[in-house]
Amino acid sequence: MSTHKRRVVGIAAAVAVVAGLAGCAAPADEEDDGVVVISVMGMPAATNTAALELFQQQVAEFEEANPDIRVVGSDMPWDAKTFAARLAGGSAPTLLRVPLTEPPSLIERGQVADIAAEASELESFDELNPRIMEFLERDDAVYGLPEKSYAFGLVYNRALFEEAGLDPDAPPTTWEEVREAAKQISDATGKTGFGEISTNNSGGWHLTGYTYTNGGTMIEQGSDGTWTASFNDEPTRDVLEWWKQTRFEDDSMGDNVLGKQEDLLAEFTAGNVGMWVSAPPDLYPLYVAAGGDPEIYGAAAMPQGGGEATLAGATVLMVNAKASAAERDAAVKWMEFRALRPNYDPEVAAAYAEVSAEDGLPVGVPALPLFDEARYAEIQEAIAEFVNVPVENFDPYVASLDTLAYVAEPVVASQEIYAALDPLVQAVLTDPNADIDRLLDDAEARVNTILEQAQG
Amino acid sequence: MTSAPTRLPVPTTSPAGEAPRHPAPAAAPPRRRVPGMRRRASLAGLVFLVPALVLFGYFAWWPIARSVVLAFQQTNLVDPAEWVGWANFEQLFADPLLPTAALNTLWFAALSLLIGLPIPLFVAVAMSELRRGGALARVLAYLPVVIPPVVSVLLWKVFFAPGENGVVNSALGLVGLGPFPWLQSPELAMPSLVIVATWSGAGTAILIYLAALAGVSTELYEAAELDGASIWQRVWHVTLPQMRGVILVLLLLQIIGALQVFTEPYVMTDGGPANATVTVLLMIYRYAFLFGNYGVATALSVLLAVVLVIVSAVYLRLTRSWSSS
Numbered sequence: 001m002s003t004h005k006r007r008v009v010g011i012a013a014a015v016a017v018v019a020g021l022a023g024c025a026a027p028a029d030e031e032d033d034g035v036v037v038i039s040v041m042g043m044p045a046a047t048n049t050a051a052l053e054l055f056q057q058q059v060a061e062f063e064e065a066n067p068d069i070r071v072v073g074s075d076m077p078w079d080a081k082t083f084a085a086r087l088a089g090g091s092a093p094t095l096l097r098v099p100l101t102e103p104p105s106l107i108e109r110g111q112v113a114d115i116a117a118e119a120s121e122l123e124s125f126d127e128l129n130p131r132i133m134e135f136l137e138r139d140d141a142v143y144g145l146p147e148k149s150y151a152f153g154l155v156y157n158r159a160l161f162e163e164a165g166l167d168p169d170a171p172p173t174t175w176e177e178v179r180e181a182a183k184q185i186s187d188a189t190g191k192t193g194f195g196e197i198s199t200n201n202s203g204g205w206h207l208t209g210y211t212y213t214n215g216g217t218m219i220e221q222g223s224d225g226t227w228t229a230s231f232n233d234e235p236t237r238d239v240l241e242w243w244k245q246t247r248f249e250d251d252s253m254g255d256n257v258l259g260k261q262e263d264l265l266a267e268f269t270a271g272n273v274g275m276w277v278s279a280p281p282d283l284y285p286l287y288v289a290a291g292g293d294p295e296i297y298g299a300a301a302m303p304q305g306g307g308e309a310t311l312a313g314a315t316v317l318m319v320n321a322k323a324s325a326a327e328r329d330a331a332v333k334w335m336e337f338r339a340l341r342p343n344y345d346p347e348v349a350a351a352y353a354e355v356s357a358e359d360g361l362p363v364g365v366p367a368l369p370l371f372d373e374a375r376y377a378e379i380q381e382a383i384a385e386f387v388n389v390p391v392e393n394f395d396p397y398v399a400s401l402d403t404l405a406y407v408a409e410p411v412v413a414s415q416e417i418y419a420a421l422d423p424l425v426q427a428v429l430t431d432p433n434a435d436i437d438r439l440l441d442d443a444e445a446r447v448n449t450i451l452e453q454a455q456g
Numbered sequence: 457m458t459s460a461p462t463r464l465p466v467p468t469t470s471p472a473g474e475a476p477r478h479p480a481p482a483a484a485p486p487r488r489r490v491p492g493m494r495r496r497a498s499l500a501g502l503v504f505l506v507p508a509l510v511l512f513g514y515f516a517w518w519p520i521a522r523s524v525v526l527a528f529q530q531t532n533l534v535d536p537a538e539w540v541g542w543a544n545f546e547q548l549f550a551d552p553l554l555p556t557a558a559l560n561t562l563w564f565a566a567l568s569l570l571i572g573l574p575i576p577l578f579v580a581v582a583m584s585e586l587r588r589g590g591a592l593a594r595v596l597a598y599l600p601v602v603i604p605p606v607v608s609v610l611l612w613k614v615f616f617a618p619g620e621n622g623v624v625n626s627a628l629g630l631v632g633l634g635p636f637p638w639l640q641s642p643e644l645a646m647p648s649l650v651i652v653a654t655w656s657g658a659g660t661a662i663l664i665y666l667a668a669l670a671g672v673s674t675e676l677y678e679a680a681e682l683d684g685a686s687i688w689q690r691v692w693h694v695t696l697p698q699m700r701g702v703i704l705v706l707l708l709l710q711i712i713g714a715l716q717v718f719t720e721p722y723v724m725t726d727g728g729p730a731n732a733t734v735t736v737l738l739m740i741y742r743y744a745f746l747f748g749n750y751g752v753a754t755a756l757s758v759l760l761a762v763v764l765v766i767v768s769a770v771y772l773r774l775t776r777s778w779s780s781s
Contacts, residue, residue: 087533198729415746430637449552
């Protein structure tokens with residue numbers, strides 16, 4: 001190749017690359033003819049054929065009813081890491097579907113929109129369960145609508161209960177009983193009696209949930225409105241003592257206490273764990289998908305230590321703070337259409353249930369009602385013929401939903417607080433000589449620093 | 457892309473080769489033509505460089521510059537970023553976890569030098585002495601490097617399972633040792649991570665050492681042998697001094713790599729138990745992606761970068777005389 005030709009090729013190559021980069025940076029064309037385009041999370045994955053078909057059918061129906069709205073589905077699950085980058089780059093979805101623990105921090109950082117004006121227009125809005133909505137409302141602002149909600153409970157292996165001589169229909173209800181049952185299971189079967197997790201913020205999450213059952217709180221608001229740590233007290237100390245005794249005196253918590261929820265779920269599905277604490281209805285589909293036997297899945301009330309309370313939360317639909325008023329309005333309409341109606345309109349619920357059952361997905365997992373009891377009963381009746389879950393195994397859990405108080409996760413800096421509590425939980429679970437009082441003092445100081453910074 | 461700069465000499469040499477076709481007025485014309493050619497050559501060079509410059513600029517240098525700026529800002533990525541001066545650094549230094557993370561990172565670096573430096577060197581020297589099976593040994597030594605880091609780390613997490621049934625524990629049980637809690641123990645967790653990091657990184661070091669060993673003149677060994685040197689004396693007085701340049705470079709790379717350790721603690725322990733394996737990079741990750749505090753996260757990144765530059769500069773200054781002597 002001659003010098004000249006080389007130069008020309010070189011310039012052409014450079015121009016092509018630069019043009020390519022420029023092309024990457026250019027945003028896709030938006031529709032300009034008055035049609036609002038919203039991108040929504042929560043589209044089922046392509047492998048989930050029946051559910052995806054239902055979703056697409058719903059999109060078509062929705063767009064027909066709302067000709068000025070176009071819905072673009074996204075099957076990408078929630079991921080805090082990519083969300084931040086996409087938010088910064090202006091490509092985050094309009095409608096966010098976020099799990100259990102995210103809403104407080106999203107609200108705090110101002111990354112989600114107040115949809116009070118749009119939501120209050122909905123027919124079903126006033127009927128939404130106030131015990132769930134209180135997690136999503138701050139003063140007069142509404143930051144999301146629930147898709148499903150959860151409360152902590154005791155998940156247990158009915159087969160291991162029988163093997164250890166325990167009655168699977170009468171699961172333990174207090175922490176003392178759980179400790180005894182755990183010892184009995186580990187002595188009789190050699191398996192882990194009570195499983196525990198403590199990494200990726202799950203230690204702090206569980207410590208919070210257990211503290212509530214002893215009547216304690218993690219943070220409290222002073223008269224001047226500022227939040228401070230309130231867990232350096234008996235309820236939390238009792239949890240830590242209980243862990244220490246069950247782990248080291250009884251040796252009924254197994255060797256691995258340093259996992260996260262997925263790890264313990266795998267162990268539980270494999271039949272190696274007698275009991276543990278989680279959100280039973282949320283866990284059940286994952287358990288079945290991983291090959292767990294539905295018949296031995298037991299769900300009981302959250303064990304109590306005098307607090308008569310349980311930690312509760314929800315999978316929530318929220319709107320990106322960068323959305324325009326029209327996009328907000330369209331997103332809230334879609335939320336109602338897709339998420340609220342199946343819990344509100346018996347016909348829609350039955351259609352959903354039929355598709356899910358055909359696809360082998362669990363139908364009829366008892367959950368915390370999104371609306372009032374009467375509405376819940378009506379929906380249950382509509383889907384009755386498609387139910388494929390051994391509902392009676394959830395009876396003790398369902399009964400507890402009426403009696404226990406729901407307590408939300410810390411409303412300020414929840415993830416930071418959990419991260420600061422993980423080491424405390426890990427220290428108690430891995431060191432037989434852990435000094436609980438000193439650890440609590442350290443954690444309290446740390447959490448107070450976090451709270452000061454968060455409110456500063 | 458990267459080969460573009462290496463082709464730069466071509467345009468200059470080619471016209472020079474044509475020079476004999478214009479022999480006429482002696483030496484003067486070529487001398488006048490050279491600067492013009494150089495200009496054209498450097499223009500062509502620049503054009504060839506443009507794609508690389510654009511890619512590096514857009515994806516590496518611009519983000520670096522932005523992160524320095526972000527270290528002095530607070531942003532929720534929705535509203536315009538707010539200048540906060542040194543507040544991010546102040547918040548960082550008020551974090552009681554910072555000294556723990558810094559000490560843990562240094563502890564990891566020290567352990568990984570203690571274990572990770574001599575082992576590959578020893579293995580490389582031993583492998584270079586092999587009469588047969590050298591190729592197989594090289595493949596086996598390099599194999600762990602081929603395994604994706606997260607996969608190997610997850611594998612080791614299984615190996616390190618506590619209790620008698622864990623893979624490592626049952627192996628040790630055969631000789632009457634253990635069972636050890638490994639990752640579940642604040643004391644053993646960090647050494648366990650170092651074992652994994654050494655296992656997965658040693659292959660590359662071994663290959664580099666082997667290449668350096670091949671460059672050591674055999675005459676030196678022969679001379680040492682004639683002087684009656686034992687094998688250890690030959691290694692100590694011939695091999696190591698001949699390889700010190702390579703050893704020093706690898707040592708620096710290892711220090712920099714160790715101070716940036718992330719994958720092992722993130723995947724295996726999440727910093728636990730009880731903060732025993734929280735490292736600086738894990739803190740950066742948590743600040744950014746768990747707490748959404750990009751200001752403090754970038755402040756710590758900038759701080760780490762500054763420390764690494766200082767460490768490298770001091771190291772190079774300290775070792776310059778030794779490596780060149």
